[in-house]
Amino acid sequence: MKLLPERTVERLSKYRRVLQRELDNGTDHIYSHELAKLLHITPVQVRRDIMLIGHTGTLRKGYSIDNLIKLISEIIDCSSSVQNVAIVGIGKLGQALLDYLNDSNTKLNLSAVFDNNPDKIGTSYSGTVCYSIESLKKIVEREGITIGILTVPPEFAKEVSTMMKDAGIVGIINYTPVSLKLDGTFLEEYDVITTLEKVAYFSKPKNAKLL
Amino acid sequence: MKLLPERTVERLSKYRRVLQRELDNGTDHIYSHELAKLLHITPVQVRRDIMLIGHTGTLRKGYSIDNLIKLISEIIDCSSSVQNVAIVGIGKLGQALLDYLNDSNTKLNLSAVFDNNPDKIGTSYSGTVCYSIESLKKIVEREGITIGILTVPPEFAKEVSTMMKDAGIVGIINYTPVSLKLDGTFLEEYDVITTLEKVAYFSKPKNAKLL
DNA sequence: TTTTTAATGTGATTTTTGTAACAGTTGTTA
DNA sequence: TAACAACTGTTACAAAAATCACATTAAAAA
Numbered sequence: 001m002k003l004l005p006e007r008t009v010e011r012l013s014k015y016r017r018v019l020q021r022e023l024d025n026g027t028d029h030i031y032s033h034e035l036a037k038l039l040h041i042t043p044v045q046v047r048r049d050i051m052l053i054g055h056t057g058t059l060r061k062g063y064s065i066d067n068l069i070k071l072i073s074e075i076i077d078c079s080s081s082v083q084n085v086a087i088v089g090i091g092k093l094g095q096a097l098l099d100y101l102n103d104s105n106t107k108l109n110l111s112a113v114f115d116n117n118p119d120k121i122g123t124s125y126s127g128t129v130c131y132s133i134e135s136l137k138k139i140v141e142r143e144g145i146t147i148g149i150l151t152v153p154p155e156f157a158k159e160v161s162t163m164m165k166d167a168g169i170v171g172i173i174n175y176t177p178v179s180l181k182l183d184g185t186f187l188e189e190y191d192v193i194t195t196l197e198k199v200a201y202f203s204k205p206k207n208a209k210l211l
Numbered sequence: 212m213k214l215l216p217e218r219t220v221e222r223l224s225k226y227r228r229v230l231q232r233e234l235d236n237g238t239d240h241i242y243s244h245e246l247a248k249l250l251h252i253t254p255v256q257v258r259r260d261i262m263l264i265g266h267t268g269t270l271r272k273g274y275s276i277d278n279l280i281k282l283i284s285e286i287i288d289c290s291s292s293v294q295n296v297a298i299v300g301i302g303k304l305g306q307a308l309l310d311y312l313n314d315s316n317t318k319l320n321l322s323a324v325f326d327n328n329p330d331k332i333g334t335s336y337s338g339t340v341c342y343s344i345e346s347l348k349k350i351v352e353r354e355g356i357t358i359g360i361l362t363v364p365p366e367f368a369k370e371v372s373t374m375m376k377d378a379g380i381v382g383i384i385n386y387t388p389v390s391l392k393l394d395g396t397f398l399e400e401y402d403v404i405t406t407l408e409k410v411a412y413f414s415k416p417k418n419a420k421l422l
Numbered sequence: 423t424t425t426t427t428a429a430t431g432t433g434a435t436t437t438t439t440g441t442a443a444c445a446g447t448t449g450t451t452a
Numbered sequence: 453t454a455a456c457a458a459c460t461g462t463t464a465c466a467a468a469a470a471t472c473a474c475a476t477t478a479a480a481a482a
Contacts, residue, residue, distance in 0.1 A: 425480100
């Protein structure tokens with residue numbers, strides 16, 4: 001299958017979650033306009049996304065929820081090979097994200113957390129043991145970790161991100177305010193302050209986007 | 212001035228931060244390619260953003276850092292009227308974001324945090340006192356809060372977001388996994404799991420974006 | 423002084439993303 | 453059975469964002 005657009009992949013993740021809830025409620029089919037309503041987007045966008053992943057619905061019946069979930073899971077998690085995740089830097093944000101992961105029913109598996117604080121190393125965080133950053137490469141290789149969540153203090157961001165790459169991690173979410181660049185890895189940056197300042201800008205009456 | 216593109220506003224926030232660091236280091240002018248390098252983007256993009264905000268550099272000298280910071284601040288924070296921020300739901304994520312805010316030198320002012328846990332109400336979190344969600348409207352009006360960070364458990368997301376809007380908040384960052392829709396407010400959604408699953412997708416060898 | 427170099431500013435183009443329009447089809451109703 | 457309504461799938465279009473290409477100009481070098 002052709003590479004999917006980023007926004008489509010993001011929506012697939014959300015589709016799956018609400019679809020799972022529908023399935024748990026006993027629904028077995030859903031119309032594009034129903035799914036759209038749950039995510040506050042347009043039915044066309046839903047149909048297009050579903051088209052892109054090669055699923056096809058039944059006219060007048062909608063989409064089979066079960067099949068859709070299976071297909072999305074195949075695409076995102078690639079059920080054949082589980083992807084393992086590590087959180088690097090288990091401060092407040094790291095711990096918060098850890099809980100988000102544990103509460104979600106994502107198929108991604110959190111395998112380890114890392115920190116350089118001796119008090120933290122060896123401790124268990126929501127059931128996952130914390131290792132020293134020194135042992136990053138060893139554990140990443142042993143556990144087959146491919147994805148890393150970077151939540152260290154900014155001054156360590158660059159160094160640690162390089163260590164993560166060298167350890168074999170291929171996808172990194174960078175929550176530090178430091179802009180990074182790592183060839184050969186998929187790097188997603190999320191900047192808390194930037195987001196807040198953007199909202200501040202667009203919240204001002206003169207910048208409000210009218211609908 | 213014309214309404215700025217979202218991505219430009221995001222970059223302005225980042226420009227300001229790195230520019231402030233340069234200024235603190237004693238630099239007074241900067242070239243587009245230098246600024247670009249700090250953020251790992253292209254010089255053209257920097258120049259276009261700067262053009263959009265109506266600043267003009269000096270040929271062969273670059274941009275005046277001081278002027279640029281002042282202009283960006285005028286645009287984002289609108290120095291005439293300080294914007295006040297509240298965090299609604301002071302669990303782990305709320306506390307983590309609170310620390311991010313306190314560590315940053317954003318001009319936005321965190322005025323209050325809210326929760327419905329009696330043990331938390333009245334307590335101070337990193338210097339900011341926690342109020343009951345019951346008193347949201349009262350405090351928002353008293354403090355002139357316009358921006359809210361929503362970090363409550365998912366089951367309360369919809370209800371609390373409506374309360375925030377009714378209280379007069381015009382910009383909301385929704386960190387819950389629940390998709391919201393609020394007319395008349397600028398709503399920015401951030402879904403932790405979606406981000407992670409997106410990274411998982413693009414980290415798989417067959418989906419890697421080659422450069 | 424003339425040439426070259428290095429930078430800004432911006433129209434034109436491309437890429438990505440979202441939306442509109444509608445053809446096709448299946449079930450329902452008259 | 454004929455007309456209609458409802459829903460999918462897709463092509464064509466529009467909007468947003470990024471990039472390219474290059475005109476312009478100030479300083480440096482020859």
